[in-house]
Amino acid sequence: MSSEMSIPSSLALQQVLRKSFQHLETNQKTWHSVLAECIPLVGSVGNLAQQLRALSNVNIPNTPLQAFPDLQQRLHFKLVLALDIVLEKLNEKLVLLQSVRDSHSNQLMAAFQLYERDADTLDLYTCTQRSPVAPSIADMLEWLQNAELYYKQQFLKRKTLLHSLMPDDLSLLESTPERWDSLETSSGEEYITDTLFRVSFFVESNKGE
Amino acid sequence: CSAVTGSGRKLKDNAADWHNLILRWEKLNNEGSGVAEKIVDQRLKRSPGEAAAPPPGSAPPNPGRPLEQACSELVGVVSKMASIVAKMERLASSERGVLELETFQRGAAGRGGPLFHSWPTQLFVEQSAGLLQCYQKELALKQRVLQELAHTGPQDLCMVYLSCWLHQPYIPADSRLALEALLLETGHRAL
Numbered sequence: 368m369s370s371e372m373s374i375p376s377s378l379a380l381q382q383v384l385r386k387s388f389q390h391l392e393t394n395q396k397t398w399h400s401v402l403a404e405c406i407p408l409v410g411s412v413g414n415l416a417q418q419l420r421a422l423s424n425v426n427i428p429n430t431p432l433q434a435f436p437d438l439q440q441r442l443h444f445k446l447v448l449a450l451d452i453v454l455e456k457l458n459e460k461l462v463l464l465q466s467v468r469d470s471h472s473n474q475l476m477a478a479f480q481l482y483e484r485d486a487d488t489l490d491l492y493t494c495t496q497r498s499p500v501a502p503s504i505a506d507m508l509e510w511l512q513n514a515e516l517y518y519k520q521q522f523l524k525r526k527t528l529l530h531s532l533m534p535d536d537l538s539l540l541e542s543t544p545e546r547w548d549s550l551e552t553s554s555g556e557e558y559i560t561d562t563l564f565r566v567s568f569f570v571e572s573n574k575g576e
Numbered sequence: 577c578s579a580v581t582g583s584g585r586k587l588k589d590n591a592a593d594w595h596n597l598i599l600r601w602e603k604l605n606n607e608g609s610g611v612a613e614k615i616v617d618q619r620l621k622r623s624p625g626e627a628a629a630p631p632p633g634s635a636p637p638n639p640g641r642p643l644e645q646a647c648s649e650l651v652g653v654v655s656k657m658a659s660i661v662a663k664m665e666r667l668a669s670s671e672r673g674v675l676e677l678e679t680f681q682r683g684a685a686g687r688g689g690p691l692f693h694s695w696p697t698q699l700f701v702e703q704s705a706g707l708l709q710c711y712q713k714e715l716a717l718k719q720r721v722l723q724e725l726a727h728t729g730p731q732d733l734c735m736v737y738l739s740c741w742l743h744q745p746y747i748p749a750d751s752r753l754a755l756e757a758l759l760l761e762t763g764h765r766a767l
Binding site: 417418431432442444445448449 | 721740
């Protein structure tokens with residue numbers, strides 16, 4: 368291939384960055400939809416915890432349900448089973464979040480590898496030069512890096528939250544929906560959306576070629 | 577296939593009936609869950625707070641109307657569930673009949689080989705009896721919950737009523753497996 372030498376390294380890097388942002392866009396869509404799917408599941412966790420709490424507050428032999436002596440135990444078992452199923456589903460969602468995080472990290476790594484390989488020819492001027500349609504290489508690398516940080520931190524926080532849950536710690540389970548919501552940093556999400564806006568011309572500019 | 581006439585036919589049809597009845601039960605259970613939640617909501621609205629005090633003298637006009645409506649809806653659901661259990665009883669007794677006929681015709685040793693893949697006729701009777709018992713017990717619980725749901729009671733107890741309705745404590749998770757095994761044995765599900 369003759370192009371290898373003829374394309375200036377800045378163009379090659381831009382090409383890789385363009386691809387990274389395209390990936391970021393699909394990754395962000397996946398991330399967003401997976402988080403949306405988590406909302407009802409997390410709500411179920413809180414709800415089941417409330418049901419378990421109510422059951423533990425009620426003494427069945429003193430209620431109209433006294434004709435069902437094994438009810439307490441059976442209902443408790445069913446509730447814990449239901450909780451187990453929901454947590455399992457949340458774990459599956461966590462795996463999807465992880466794969467988004469990894470996919471983005473791989474894109475970023477590819478961009479940085481290329482940058483480091485050609486670092487000799489990429490001087491400060493080239494890296495910081497920007498045009499009306501294209502942000503500078505340095506800016507774009509930084510944005511990708513910040514997005515990576517966001518995915519990493521978010522994934523870690525959500526994983527820690529889910530792994531801290533124990534079936535017998537009702538107050539922890541009950542507060543799961545609020546704690547899950549509080550992990551949502553609107554600034555982080557907005558940052559990625561803003562980034563995608565800022566590079567939209569740049570990403571589009573290559574479609575025709 | 578030996579399963580198309582006589583006892584085999586009967587057991588195979590019964591297996592399909594079991595499947596359909598259980599599906600209808602599940603549908604009714606979902607329907608009833610929504611109604612039961614409505615009843616508890618209405619009731620909590622009428623008597624807010626933990627201690628369910630009698631409603632104050634100046635009650636708004638016709639506060640019981642939606643509650644009444646929801647209650648009669650739930651009565652309808654439970655009576656449909658009762659008729660499902662009645663049909664299950666008939667299925668179980670017809671399976672006992674198949675076994676009795678077999679014992680009468682061939683003696684205590686029964687038939688030489690299984691009617692389908694591997695189950696002796698006795699196992700059909702046992703499985704049906706097991707399923708029937710679960711649904712009978714669950715129906716009894718539902719009938720009890722129905723009687724109590726709209727009455728005053730602590731909030732936690734209301735929550736337990738709803739949990740009972742939703743999670744069906746007397747229908748164990750492996751009853752689903754028992755049903756699938758029955759369908760597999762009778763050839764309704766491919767091996």
